[in-house]
Amino acid sequence: MRVVKLVFCIILFIFSIASTAADISQCSFTVTDGSEERCSTTNTRLQDSCSIGMSPASSTYCVVWTSDQLSSGNLDIYVRLFDSSGDPYGGTTSQQAEKLVNEVTANTQFQPSCVGSLHDGTMLVLYANQGQDNPDFSYGVYGRIVLPYQQGSFQGSSFLINTRTQYDQLYPAGCALSDGYMVIWSSIGQDGQGYGIYAQRITVNGAMMLLSRVLDLADCVQETLLELKHR
Numbered sequence: 001m002r003v004v005k006l007v008f009c010i011i012l013f014i015f016s017i018a019s020t021a022a023d024i025s026q027c028s029f030t031v032t033d034g035s036e037e038r039c040s041t042t043n044t045r046l047q048d049s050c051s052i053g054m055s056p057a058s059s060t061y062c063v064v065w066t067s068d069q070l071s072s073g074n075l076d077i078y079v080r081l082f083d084s085s086g087d088p089y090g091g092t093t094s095q096q097a098e099k100l101v102n103e104v105t106a107n108t109q110f111q112p113s114c115v116g117s118l119h120d121g122t123m124l125v126l127y128a129n130q131g132q133d134n135p136d137f138s139y140g141v142y143g144r145i146v147l148p149y150q151q152g153s154f155q156g157s158s159f160l161i162n163t164r165t166q167y168d169q170l171y172p173a174g175c176a177l178s179d180g181y182m183v184i185w186s187s188i189g190q191d192g193q194g195y196g197i198y199a200q201r202i203t204v205n206g207a208m209m210l211l212s213r214v215l216d217l218a219d220c221v222q223e224t225l226l227e228l229k230h231r
Ligand SMILES: [Ca+2]
Pocket: 133, 134, 138, 139, 140, 164, 165, 166, 167, 168, 169
């Protein structure tokens, strides 16, 4: 019976891949605007590592990127808002301008990611921040809430997301939930061997929920195999 279930799962998996491929082949994409737009307003030195997030509730999207335009010589995180037409969001030139996300500019802030919320019009900017979460001078994952309704101002300061701060926590990404956000990142030396993937849930008021858990792919596969064996 277990063998039958396993074969059925394999057939279903192959069928799902074939179906997905067929659906994709039927899609067509068109560049509707016809001209690319510049998102970063400063061209001093390097601007790269960009990410985008949409906030349906506010009909805006934010673009985040790294830049070493400050004299510090290290990377920092910048954000700029756009409306649904792709125009810079805000009533004044100052409001439409790009804004520095990280308050502490010492050391390196990089790997930005932006997530639009489902519960309100806010957006969450994520980034890896060096030298602030632990005396070992490692990286930590930080977030900061952007408020489109207030012309791109921030809701409070940047906040630390990872609970374990020893060694590096890097590559943050996230998704919107009905009551907040889920953030994932890669942490070294925490799961016993190399990097592991961890997640933390953030509620709308910024309070952490104790849902941090290992999402390591190898562990997921192992759990699936064990489940099959126990049936
Ligand atoms: Ca750290």
